[in-house]
Amino acid sequence: MAVRAEEPGVAARHGVEAKLEYCKTCHGLSGQGYRGYFPMPRLAGQQPQYFENQLRAFIERRRSNPIMANVAHVLSPAMISALAAHFKALDPKPFGSAPHGSSELGKRIYEDGIPEANVPACSACHGADGKGQNEIPRLAGQLYDYTVGQLEGWSKVRGQGSAVDTSAIMAPTSHNLTKSQVEAVAAYVARLQ
Ligand code: HEC
Numbered sequence: 001m002a003v004r005a006e007e008p009g010v011a012a013r014h015g016v017e018a019k020l021e022y023c024k025t026c027h028g029l030s031g032q033g034y035r036g037y038f039p040m041p042r043l044a045g046q047q048p049q050y051f052e053n054q055l056r057a058f059i060e061r062r063r064s065n066p067i068m069a070n071v072a073h074v075l076s077p078a079m080i081s082a083l084a085a086h087f088k089a090l091d092p093k094p095f096g097s098a099p100h101g102s103s104e105l106g107k108r109i110y111e112d113g114i115p116e117a118n119v120p121a122c123s124a125c126h127g128a129d130g131k132g133q134n135e136i137p138r139l140a141g142q143l144y145d146y147t148v149g150q151l152e153g154w155s156k157v158r159g160q161g162s163a164v165d166t167s168a169i170m171a172p173t174s175h176n177l178t179k180s181q182v183e184a185v186a187a188y189v190a191r192l193q
């Protein structure tokens with residue numbers, strides 16, 4: 001069988017496109033997220049290193065989620081990198097699911113933390129603009145319900161098993177925030193572009 005030199009590349013590209021379509025049935029056509037029965041997080045503009053870390057965590061069940069464990073376990077490392085690069089380049093407007101009101105308190109928590117409760121400024125790691133870097137995720141434009149759910153359930157979902165991973169960095173902060181503080185900071189980052 002004669003195989004021309006460009007064919008493996010064409011085949012690989014086709015495979016990535018088919019997979020992307022699948023991801024977007026849940027995560028939205030431009031990766032902006034979707035508010036379904038579960039909140040589907042925004043992936044657009046996400047830091048590739050964080051993105052890849054999370055897919056590995058789903059595969060290894062360090063981050064427990066039955067849907068994403070099934071989605072991720074078939075992905076090769078090369079496919080994971082290609083998907084991460086694609087979503088990083090997308091830049092839709094925030095989904096706009098946050099309730100109005102509390103975002104002034106949210107901004108204060110984001111920028112200054114809550115020293116008396118041992119909550120550091122989120123901006124120190126996630127950046128003043130919420131774009132994140134390397135293994136630190138982008139929070140800007142993230143769906144309100146998703147962020148609230150992650151911060152409230154952190155230690156039940158992340159860092160499972162005996163291996164210590166990057167999720168440990170966020171564990172104390174998620175524990176030290178009250179419910180209303182979580183809601184305020186989630187509303188604030190949901191609106192960041
Ligand atoms: C059937 C729906 C569905 C499909 C299809 C799907 N996802 Fe997800 N994905 C989810 C849900 C729900 C979550 C949130 C999990 C949680 O709450 O921990 C998620 C979370 C993620 C996260 C973690 C985001 C974060 O901010 O931590 C990444 C990365 C991700 N998905 C990538 C993908 C990729 C890449 C594909 C395609 C190969 C894909 N997903 C397909 C439903 C889906």
Ligand code: HEC
Pocket residue numbers: 041053109110113119120121122123124125126135136137138139142147150151158165166167168169170173185
């Ligand atoms: C010391 C650095 C640091 C500080 C300070 C910090 N974070 Fe994080 N945050 C991280 C890292 C690293 C991760 C990724 C954890 C992982 O890999 O599971 C993360 C993850 C998150 C996630 C999960 C995002 C997603 O897409 O699932 C949320 C939400 C979050 N942080 C919110 C906050 C808020 C709100 C604050 C301030 C009150 C804050 N963080 C302060 C380092 C930090």
